[in-house]
Amino acid sequence: MYQVKEAFYTLQGEGAQAGRASVFCRFSGCNLWSGREIDRATAKCTFCDTDFIGTNGINGGKFATATALAEHIAALWPSQSGDTKQHATPYVVFTGGEPLLQLDAALIATLHSHGFEVAVETNGTLTPPPGIDWLCVSPKGSNPLAVTQGDELKLVYPQADAPPEQFSNLGFRHFFLQPMDLVPLNQEKTTVAEATAYCMANPQWRLSLQMHKLAGFD
Ligand SMILES: C[S@@+](CC[C@H](N)C(=O)[O-])C[C@H]1O[C@@H](n2cnc3c(N)ncnc32)[C@H](O)[C@@H]1O
Ligand SMILES: Nc1nc2[nH]cc(C(=O)O)c2c(=O)[nH]1
Ligand code: SF4
Ligand SMILES: [Mg+2]
Numbered sequence: 001m002y003q004v005k006e007a008f009y010t011l012q013g014e015g016a017q018a019g020r021a022s023v024f025c026r027f028s029g030c031n032l033w034s035g036r037e038i039d040r041a042t043a044k045c046t047f048c049d050t051d052f053i054g055t056n057g058i059n060g061g062k063f064a065t066a067t068a069l070a071e072h073i074a075a076l077w078p079s080q081s082g083d084t085k086q087h088a089t090p091y092v093v094f095t096g097g098e099p100l101l102q103l104d105a106a107l108i109a110t111l112h113s114h115g116f117e118v119a120v121e122t123n124g125t126l127t128p129p130p131g132i133d134w135l136c137v138s139p140k141g142s143n144p145l146a147v148t149q150g151d152e153l154k155l156v157y158p159q160a161d162a163p164p165e166q167f168s169n170l171g172f173r174h175f176f177l178q179p180m181d182l183v184p185l186n187q188e189k190t191t192v193a194e195a196t197a198y199c200m201a202n203p204q205w206r207l208s209l210q211m212h213k214l215a216g217f218d
Pocket of ligand 1: 030047048049050095096097098099121122123124137138154156178179180181182184
């Protein structure tokens, strides 16, 4: 049984694939926070910008089989019109909550058979199933990483207990700093200038702004 908070068609707003048309599938639940505000201060991850509780969002629900969820996701990809010369590869991004609590090899294989490339946004504390085409790891404080290689490492910045230097030798193709959005924490200060300064001083790192929030597309 897969529990999905919401699923929607949008553009990837973050990291190296920013701007790419994507179906987002947001699984319910996380291993680092209950999702309740009352627990935020004592959680293992304290700055989350997302509601991942339950299955009541747009196109959310409970899915008994990989086939049922894959068909639900595939139906959100636009049908290619007859005069389209170039055919874009359908792309699904599994996120959450923490997607590696639920994503399995059967669901990935079924999406491949529907022609999808499969991307994952994970906190890196759980071992991924085989078959993922694009793996984004976003470390959270001092929580130990189970994943030390992948396509991109996207660090929310600043985190006192997770400085970039701690990750710069890991086996990723791309390294991004994403300024911490303080709105969910009810704080005024912006972190964009700090992340910009770090990237300019340390050119291994690139800046990831959350395009969907700036442009307002989800
Ligand atoms: C909501 S998380 C879900 C996936 C997974 N649990 C994780 O943490 O990577 C999706 C992305 O949003 C980032 N994120 C969460 N809260 C944020 C915030 N306040 N500011 C900027 N990025 C944030 C995460 O680091 C992650 O890259
Ligand atoms: N457009 C858009 N891009 C995103 N990239 C990562 C997101 C996430 O919440 O995992 C996200 C999201 O919530 N929306
Ligand atoms: S690990 Fe990801 S989903 Fe879980 S609380 Fe942190 S940012 Fe949110
Ligand atoms: Mg998000």
